[in-house]
Amino acid sequence: MGNPRGVRPQRAALADLPSLKPQPTxxxxxxxxxxxxxxxxxxxxxxxxxxxxxxxxxxxxxxxxxxxxxxxxxxxxxxxxxxxxxxxRRLTPADAADIYRIREILELSSLDLITSTPAELDTALLTAAVAEGRHAADNGDWVAVGTANLRFHAQIVALQGSPRLDEFFQRVMTEMRLGFLAVADPRSLHEPYLDLNGRICAAVCAGQLAEAREMLRHYLHTARGEIVAAVTPA
Amino acid sequence: MGNPRGVRPQRAALADLPSLKPQPTxxxxxxxxxxxxxxxxxxxxxxxxxxxxxxxxxxxxxxxxxxxxxxxxxxxxxxxxxxxxxxxRRLTPADAADIYRIREILELSSLDLITSTPAELDTALLTAAVAEGRHAADNGDWVAVGTANLRFHAQIVALQGSPRLDEFFQRVMTEMRLGFLAVADPRSLHEPYLDLNGRICAAVCAGQLAEAREMLRHYLHTARGEIVAAVTPA
DNA sequence: GAGATGTCGATTGTTGAACAATGTGGATTG
DNA sequence: CAATCCACATTGTTCAACAATCGACATCTC
CATH class of the missing domain: 1.10.10.10 (Winged helix-like DNA-binding domain superfamily/Winged helix DNA-binding domain)
Incomplete structure (x- = not known):
């Protein structure tokens, strides 16, 4: 190892090593x-x-x-x-109503607060979620369509780039899944929204935020009724 | 217990007993x-x-x-x-910035979404938090003034009446406390806002929501700078 | 003496066994 | 049929143990 004054090549390479993540418990x-x-x-x-x-x-x-x-x-x-x-977890009707109230506040706020131009907006994951949904629909996997739908809406809030809000909303979307599962026929639930998500995504990417907002608001209002009904015990 | 058809007096009283909460673990x-x-x-x-x-x-x-x-x-x-x-928890400057971003989104949205008249709004806890702050200031307990301040802002979000949002925001306010503690002199931090909170509260109670919103927005902007600076390591 | 290496005690991650308290379902009884 | 009782399963909690890891100090090497 004797390496008299000057650069030490091996050491330089060592510094570039990625610090390995601690193995989770x-x-x-x-x-x-x-x-x-x-x-x-x-x-x-x-x-x-x-x-x-x-x-x-x-x-x-x-x-x-x-x-x-x-x-x-x-x-x-x-x-x-x-x-x-x-x-x-089993959602109560009150839970479902609360979740849709929060979705309205956070998803619509997220669109309202967009100030940057469409070009600098990070819409890659948004379009990816739409594609994921279409792909799952082609395979007839309607549960996976639901997962893609959850991801799509989580991405709308993610446009704000707030780690805390992201995590909170991801959690709310996981609760949302528990509401989806209460619906007997997942296909009739998700199929109509496949196309709607695509249109919302296109509008956001084109900077037509007012149009996107109105479609989103309408979707939330409609879906809310379906889910609240589904989680209401017979 | 033989009690042929009809009301059973003792039982009726029993039914009114509050179901005692399960003892927490x-x-x-x-x-x-x-x-x-x-x-x-x-x-x-x-x-x-x-x-x-x-x-x-x-x-x-x-x-x-x-x-x-x-x-x-x-x-x-x-x-x-x-x-x-x-x-x-020790907050990073990024944490503090994220927290104030969320506060802006949620606290301002909360005021914007108020549709009911001042009379039917539940402002009791809001005014109570203001009083609590003044009382603590009289005692010179500036940490308690900070607690009252956190409660006041939590109550603004609570006006929306969403259990999930309440819990999330209460958690964010608890993180906020960790930022307050990074400020050397709590008095100079909280004293100016004692009066401001009172004015915001009065505006909300009077239905002057635009004025309340502007004061709140200004407060968040100012405080953000102070806290971010405080949690930035020397 | 500065830096690298070895060593040891303290703390964490995890397990398995144990026991009391509580809940559950079925048998028993009137 | 309802109320009661009993055995069994599950949860709440503790304890003791051990490997893995960390932090600090002692040691070695140049």
């Missing part, structure tokens, strides 16, 4: 698989999640499962009753 | 005391929270402390590094 990974499962519609609302079953399935201990549950509980993805454990 | 109570402590400014940002110390202090086991930590972590009240544990 078991509890974090457990929370993630459950969270992703819910977002993608693989868990029906109301499904009980016994600690022992989860521990066995994930190959971790009960205490670690409980840590993951506390995380997901704080994210409102699980229902919890003391001494009864957790289950996949 | 130890982890929930632990999370609550830490959360309240942070909101009220009793923990300095960066303070490490070793699991064993907390367990001893609260009289619970380490596993239960960890459950509480996972909850508070999901609420962004704690900084966390794997294998290093948690500490009271």
């Amino acid at each position: 078991a509890a974090e990974r457990a929370a993630e698989v459950i969270r992703d499962g819910i977002f993608e519609g693989r868990f029906m609302p109301g499904t009980p999640l016994p600690e022992t079953d989860l521990a066995d399935a994930l190959g971790i201990s009960r205490n670690t499962v409980r840590e993951a549950f506390r995380t997901l509980q704080a994210e409102h993805l699980l229902d919890y009753e003391v001494n009864k454990g957790v289950s996949v | 130890a982890a929930e109570r632990a999370a609550e005391v830490i959360r309240d402590g942070i909101f009220e400014g009793r923990f300095m940002p960066g303070t490490p929270l070793p699991e064993t110390d907390l367990a001893d202090a609260l009289g619970i086991s380490r596993n239960t402390v960890r459950e509480a930590f996972r909850t508070l972590q999901a609420e962004h009240l704690l900084d966390y590094e794997v294998n290093k544990g948690v500490s009271v």
Whole structure:
């Protein structure tokens, strides 16, 4: 290693190494698989999640499962009753109404607050979500169409570029999925909005924000009625 | 109990009993005391929270402390590094900027969306927060003045009556407290806004929403600069 | 003495077992 | 049929243990 005065080539290369991310804990990974499962519609609302079953399935201990549950509980993805454990969240009509109220506030505000020109707006992920939805529809996978729809609307709020707002809204959209699952026929729910999302996206990209806003507002109003009805117990 | 058809007096009284809340778990109570402590400014940002110390202090086991930590972590009240544990959140300048961006979006939207008349608006808690601030100032307790200020602004968003938005914003206000604590002299920070909050409150109660909005917007802009500067490391 | 390396105690991540408290469903009883 | 009782499953919580990691200090090398 003796390298008298001057540049040290090997060391320079070392500095360029990407600092490797700390390996997430078991509890974090457990929370993630459950969270992703819910977002993608693989868990029906109301499904009980016994600690022992989860521990066995994930190959971790009960205490670690409980840590993951506390995380997901704080994210409102699980229902919890003391001494009864957790289950996949089931939305009440009041929940659905609240979610649509928030969507109206945040999604419409997001469009209203756009000041930059369409060119400098980051619409790549927006158009990607529209494409993802069309692709899923071609495959007849209507649950995946719903996922793409959730992503599309999350991207509208993401135009604001606020990490906190993004995270909050992503969480609200995950709750939204739990409402989608209450609708018996996902196709009749999502199919009409495939095209609408495309038109909204086109309008945003073209800078026609007033038109986009009106389409979005109308969509939220219509969908709200469908979901609130679906989550209302017979 | 044989009570042939008809009203059963004793039972009727029983039905009116308020269903007593399930006793919260130890982890929930632990999370609550830490959360309240942070909101009220009793923990300095960066303070490490070793699991064993907390367990001893609260009289619970380490596993239960960890459950509480996972909850508070999901609420962004704690900084966390794997294998290093948690500490009271320390805001970065980017955090402070993001928080004020969200405050602008949500607090101003809240005023804009008010449609009801001043009379039917629930302004009791708003005026209470103003009074609480004045009272604390009389006692020279400037940290408590800050708490009242946080409550006042949380109440502005609460005018919308959305449970989810309330909870999210309450969390953001708790983060805000961590920014307040970075300011050396709390008096010079909060004193000028005591009166301003009173004027905003009066304007809202009088239905002069445009005036209230403008005062609020100006406040957020000014305060933003102070807090961002305070959390910027020397 | 400065920088690199080795070492040790403290803290965290995780597990498994244990036990009390609570909830659940079914059998029993009147 | 309703109320009661009982056995069983699940949750809330603790404890002790151990590997992995971190931080600080001692040690070595030049």
